[in-house]
Amino acid sequence: MLQELNENNFDENIKDGIKFVAFTASWCGFCQRQKPILKEIADQNIWIGEVDPDENPALVRRFGISAFPSFLLFKDGNLIANFAGYKTKYELLNTLLSYLQ
Secondary structure, eight states: OEEEEOTTTHHHHHSSSEEEEEEOOTTOHHHHHHHHHHHHHHTTTOOEEEEOTTTOHHHHHHHTOOSSSEEEEEETTEEEEEEESOOOHHHHHHHHHHHHO
16 A cells, blocks of 8 residues: 655554655656556555655654655654665565564
8 A cells, every 4th residue: 555645644654563654756766766666565565655755844854864765664653774775676575574574
């Protein structure tokens, strides 16, 4: 499931369970290449939140996002991992699994 996140609904959406959040910008070429991969993964019943950094600058500042795409992984509202840069589907899944083991 691909969920659009913003400054108003972010905390409510990440408070329970494992939540994977992607910061992707419309002007970022790597982000545009990443979006179909995120959608494909989300279609496999993996919850992914997507944040538009241009519309949510407070979240960008809060998490110190300086590169796009950037990814955050939360467990019950607590940040457990962050990483950045374009990833293939398999790189992304392997990275996620490495943090969840």
